[in-house]
Amino acid sequence: MKRAFLFPGQGAQVVGMGKDFYEKYEEARKVYDKASEISGINIKKLCFEGPEEELNKTENTQIAILVTSLAILEVLKSKGITAKISCGLSLGEYTALIYSGIISFEDGINLIKKRGYYMGNLIPDEEFEMAAVIGLASQKIEEICNEEKSQGKFVVPANYNCSSQTVISGKKEAVENVIEKLKQAGAKRVIPLKTSGPFHTEKLIEAKNAYEKELENIKFNIEEEGIKVIKNIDGTFYKKSDNMKQILANHIISSVRFDRAIKLMKEENVDVYIEIGPRKNLNRICEKR
DSSP, rough: OOOOEEEEEEOOTTTTTTTHHHHHHHHHHHHHHHHHHHHHHHHHHHHHHOOOOHHHHHHHHHHHHHHHHHHHHHHHHTTTTOOOOOEESSHHHHHHHHHTSSSSSSHHHHHHHEEEEHHHHSSOOOOOOEEEEEEOHHHHHHHHHHEEEEEETEEEEEEEEEEEEEEEEEEHHHHHHHHHHHHHHSEEEOOOOOOOOOOTGGGGGHHHHHHHHTTTTTOOOOOTTTTTTTTTTSSSSTTTSOOHHHHHTTTTTTOOOHHHHHHHHHHTTTTTEEEOSOOOOOOHHTTTO
């Protein structure tokens, strides 16, 4: 039996997440308390009590999901449940990097605090929207988005989740216009997401540049024989020769290729996918592979 750990990204948040683990397991309490101490944020209150409006702010969402996932992960590890391959969706990649030891716990908490702030605040002063497109080939989605872009309307594929699910991101008006065209082209469903930033697009270049400076003093530790982590940016495993700072900075403005991560896990003969986080989103994606 070959396992892979999957870690969710933004959109998985829900008020009350992690409270049951915190109340029942010492391992989870230590993670929440240590992360709160490092970040200076009352993460327990944010996760357990919200309010939803605060939890849904990008600068809060990212660290809240990261810490909740890490708390659950520690409980699993204490039970002897581990995996040699891990990956995450966008933000979730950092949980995988901390799990593997490529990034330390403290550096991971500090990085996500900054990443969430930059991604939530260093964006153009315009209305943006993201939506998940179900049941339409990504090539057709790209074609329709490109038609809009050729007319000066900004909308692009941001997350390639699997062959039957792609997330688009762009200006609100352009996204809403494209949604109608996608439905006409045969999309089974188009679901607006609980995120409003133009994530994983060129519109976050200012956030990317600011975050790149935060990565300057981070030490990365990639062991060839250690736990393997799959990159969102291209769906391959991290390796020693990778420029981690460049990859993680570009991650902010690059499409997420989770579809390629699924393909790689399939090639690696993974037969058990364990999603570690507030909700079961990624397992459903893997099942549609």
